[in-house]
Amino acid sequence: MLFDVNDKKSLKRRDNILKALDEKYGKEYICYLNHKNAWELLVATILSAQCTDKRVNIITKDLFKKYDTMEKFAGADISDLEIDIKQAGFYHNKAKNIKNAAIMLLEKYNGEIPSDLKELTSLPGVGRKTANVIRGNIFNEPSIVVDTHVKRISGKLGFTGEKDPVKIEYDLMKVLPKDHWILWNIHIITLGRSICFARNPDCDNCFLGNFCPSKGK
DNA sequence: CTCCCGATAT
DNA sequence: ATATCAGGAG
Missing domain, CATH: 1.10.1670.10 (Helix-hairpin-Helix base-excision DNA repair enzymes (C-terminal))
Incomplete structure (x- = not known):
């Protein structure tokens, strides 16, 4: 039917x-992923792949205190970051992607989160689903x-x-x-x-x- | 299509 | 033991 x-x-x-x-x-x-800004929502959404948002919120509570700026994620020691997000699963990929996304955003986008789908999905670890979460939740773009x-x-x-x-x-x-x-x-x-x-x-x-x-x- | 991967419920 | 969880990349 x-x-x-x-x-x-x-x-x-x-x-x-x-x-x-x-x-x-x-x-x-409403948004089930706790965040204070667009960057934190992007990080939380990357972490949420094949993981409950409940678990993500537990992780990000401490994570966003330790790394309270995009610059701190960009300069993070990858081994430390892996341990910090390990409970989310796929932690090798996710840690690398979050760090590299922060670096790319600072270098190419002046630290601002883009609203364009192509630009968002060009970020490491950001696919169509994550990009549309940002577009809808942060920019109020129908998506x-x-x-x-x-x-x-x-x-x-x-x-x-x-x-x-x-x-x-x-x-x-x-x-x-x-x-x-x-x-x-x-x-x-x-x-x-x-x-x-x-x-x-x-x-x-x-x-x-x-x-x-x-x-x- | 496969791999990435820990935590939880059943 | 197995299925499932706000998927993405090679």
Whole structure:
């Protein structure tokens, strides 16, 4: 049961889902990663790859005290930084990427975080998902973040049949009204962590009910 | 497609 | 033991 932009029932079902999400979770652009500025959000988002945001917030609490400027990350001893972020997993890559991203930002961007997708993804460790988090959260640019929850649940809801995150992003751009692009990720993460679990979705207690074609599966 | 990788829940 | 977690790069 795939979404069809020319089908009134599809549009109605989409609107019902968006309305239910808005009423349940609100329309505020909340962020689950603790940060005080754009750079800290970038670091936290790099760390969040294949790691819970809860764990990231534990790590960054001390990390952002020890490295309180971009310059300190740029000059960090890589072995020390690896230990500081080890609990996030993939720590060799992440430590190197965070340090090199800081260096590149200071050299090429005067220490400012760019808003352009190409410029953001040119930074080491920053892919499309991380770049869109920054664009949406820091610059308020309509952008769809396709993470593991959006990938899984957008498929369940019949909003995409794709598996490639970029194709999913383009499908969702057609399905979702632009004022819900940023909200979609926030709402779907909240839903995915509380009801629509990856392992064992709690369909019986899901407020989307029959709006979801995958109910009970 | 594979590798990177620790912490937690089931 | 295994699946999963705000993915990215080679």
